[in-house]
Amino acid sequence: GENVEQHPSTLSVQEGDSAVIKCTYSDSASNYFPWYKQELGKGPQLIIDIRSNVGEKKDQRIAVTLNKTAKHFSLHITETQPEDSAVYFCAASMDYKLSFGAGTTVTVRA
Amino acid sequence: EAGVAQSPRYKIIEKRQSVAFWCNPISGHATLYWYQQILGQGPKLLIQFQNNGVVDDSQLPKDRFSAERLKGVDSTLKIQPAKLEDSAVYLCASSLGRSETQYFGPGTRLLVL
Numbered sequence: 001g002e003n004v005e006q007h008p009s010t011l012s013v014q015e016g017d018s019a020v021i022k023c024t025y026s027d028s029a030s031n032y033f034p035w036y037k038q039e040l041g042k043g044p045q046l047i048i049d050i051r052s053n054v055g056e057k058k059d060q061r062i063a064v065t066l067n068k069t070a071k072h073f074s075l076h077i078t079e080t081q082p083e084d085s086a087v088y089f090c091a092a093s094m095d096y097k098l099s100f101g102a103g104t105t106v107t108v109r110a
Numbered sequence: 111e112a113g114v115a116q117s118p119r120y121k122i123i124e125k126r127q128s129v130a131f132w133c134n135p136i137s138g139h140a141t142l143y144w145y146q147q148i149l150g151q152g153p154k155l156l157i158q159f160q161n162n163g164v165v166d167d168s169q170l171p172k173d174r175f176s177a178e179r180l181k182g183v184d185s186t187l188k189i190q191p192a193k194l195e196d197s198a199v200y201l202c203a204s205s206l207g208r209s210e211t212q213y214f215g216p217g218t219r220l221l222v223l
Contacts, residue, residue, distance in 0.1 A: 004152075034211070043114070043201055043214035044153065089152050096208040097166060100152025 002027045002094050006101030013080050014109050021104045023090035024072040032093035033066060033073050037086045038103075044089060048075070080108045112136065114215030116202050122221045128190035131218045135183070135204030141165075142179055143212060144187050145201040153201055159185065160208060192222045 003026040013019045025033075031052040036044035050057045050064045050073065057064050061080075066073040077084055085108045090101045115134040123129050135142050140161050145153035156175065158166040161182040170177070174193070179185040189196055199217040 006152075032209070036214075041216070043203075043216045045214070046211055049211065091152070097155060097158070098153075098212065100154070102150070102152050 002030055002092050002097075002099035004090060004092050004099050004101040006090050006104060008104060009102065010105045010107070012107045012109060015080060015082060017080055019075075019077040019080055019084070019106055019108075021075045021088055021090065021106075022072060023074070023092075023101050024070075025092040025099075026071070027092070027094050028068070028071060030092040030094045033064070034091050034093070034098070035062075035064060035075050036089045036091065036100075038089065039086045047088075077106075080106075082108050082110055084108050114202055114204055114213055116200075116215040116218055118218055119216065120219050120221075122223065123192055124223050125194055126191040128188065129192055129220065130186050130188045131200050131202075131220075133185045133187070133202030133215060135185070135202070136213055139204035139206055139213075140182070141205045141208050141210070142185050143203040143205075144177055144185070145203065145214075147199040147201055147217070149198070156187070158208075165208070189220075192220075194222050196220060197222045 006023045034049035037047045038044045061078045063076045087103045091098045142159045144156045147153045156170045157177045159179040177187045201217045203212040203214045205212045
């Protein structure tokens with residue numbers, strides 16, 4: 001099955017700085033890569049996704065890049081705010097089945 | 111639009127007892143998923159339904175876990191008997207179709223003592 005590795009496991013940034021989270025996947029057949037944000041006591045919430053026919057996608061302060069050749073994709077958050085503090089999960093989908101990374105705990109320091 | 115509903119939100123049981131979780135997906139969503147999220151890990155798919163049929167249950171421990179989705183809407187996940195290692199958050203998600211975006215409920219936090 002698909003194996004997704006996510007780094008770093010924790011990330012502390014100063015408010016206003018950028019945060020970058022990186023993921024790699026094992027199966028070249030994976031074609032859909034969503035990112036979820038999970039706040040304490042809540043379920044994961046989709047924040048952005050990208051499909052394998054696109055290299056980059058941006059939504060306001062959030063962007064995702066995909067390198068199919070290297071089998072890795074990244075989440076970029078610019079101008080971080082305290083409300084960005086949460087656990088972020090990447091996932092890769094093969095045959096409509098999501099495999100998640102282990103998560104990155106992001107802390108934005110005021 | 112109402113999101114995915116789950117109940118109960120919390121459950122504490124002793125090992126060897128049984129427990130059931132309930133999920134009501136977003137209206138009109140044909141595909142329903144149950145995930146297990148152990149503390150410090152990402153969600154792991156247990157079972158996927160398309161309408162009221164099972165699409166994938168390859169990672170469901172069938173000796174103790176069972177799930178059903180009668181009438182293609184609500185779903186229940188049952189554990190019988192529970193083990194200590196079943197302590198986790200059980201997440202339900204739904205999507206319009208198999209290839210569509212998955213929307214998650216708040217989860218049920220299970221503690222097995």
